[in-house]
Amino acid sequence: xxxxxxxxxxxxxxxxxxxxxxxxxxxxxxxxxxxxxxxxxxxxxxxxxxxxxxxxxxxxxxxxxxxxxxxxxxxxxxxxxxxxxxxxxxxxxxxxxxxxxxxxxxxxxxxxxxxxxxxxxxxxxxxxxxxxxxxxxxxxx
Numbered sequence: 001x002x003x004x005x006x007x008x009x010x011x012x013x014x015x016x017x018x019x020x021x022x023x024x025x026x027x028x029x030x031x032x033x034x035x036x037x038x039x040x041x042x043x044x045x046x047x048x049x050x051x052x053x054x055x056x057x058x059x060x061x062x063x064x065x066x067x068x069x070x071x072x073x074x075x076x077x078x079x080x081x082x083x084x085x086x087x088x089x090x091x092x093x094x095x096x097x098x099x100x101x102x103x104x105x106x107x108x109x110x111x112x113x114x115x116x117x118x119x120x121x122x123x124x125x126x127x128x129x130x131x132x133x134x135x136x137x138x139x140x141x
Contacts, residue, residue, distance in 0.1 A: 026066050034055045035067070039074040045120045056124055068127030075118040076134055082111045 032055050035042050045053065059067075086107045118132045 001059060026063060030063055030066075032059050032063065032067075037070060037073045039067075039118070039121065040078065040114075042117075044117060045124045047126075049079075053124060057126065064125045064127055068122065069130055070123050071118055071121050071125070071127070072129040072132075075114065075129060077110075078114045078118075079131060082107060082114065 003126075045056075046080075048056070056064075064104055089107065115132065118129060122129045122132045
C-alpha cells in the first residue's frame with residue numbers, strides 16, 4: 001500500500017516540460033510499472049490501481065520528463081500517421097470519383113483515441129506535451 005504524506009522533503013514541480021528530459025531511454029528500476037518504451041502500448045491510466053497511479057505520479061521529475069518525452073514522440077508520430085492515412089483516403093476517393101472525404105469515422109475514432117490516451121498520460125505524469133494539451137483548450141485538429 002502506498003503511503004500518502006503531504007509536505008515531503010522533496011516536492012515535485014507542478015508541471016515539467018518534456019523538452020527538459022535527459023536523453024536516453026529509461027530502463028530497469030527507473031521505469032515505473034515497467035512501462036513499454038512505446039507509449040501506445042501503455043495501459044490507459046483509468047485502468048491503473050491507486051497504487052500504480054501513485055507510483056507513476058510520484059516518480060522523480062526526471063523520470064516523468066523522460067516518459068513525457070516518449071509520450072510526445074509517440075503522439076507526434078501517431079498524429080502524422082493518422083493524418084497521412086486520412087490524406088490517402090481523401091486522394092483515393094477523389095481519384096475514384098466517390099466524392100470528397102472530409103473525415104472517415106474510423107480515422108476520427110483512431111485520432112480521438114490517440115489524443116485521449118496521450119492526454120490522460122500527460123495528466124498522470126503531470127507533464128506538458130505539445131499538441132496534447134491543445135485538445136483541452138479546443139484547439140487543434
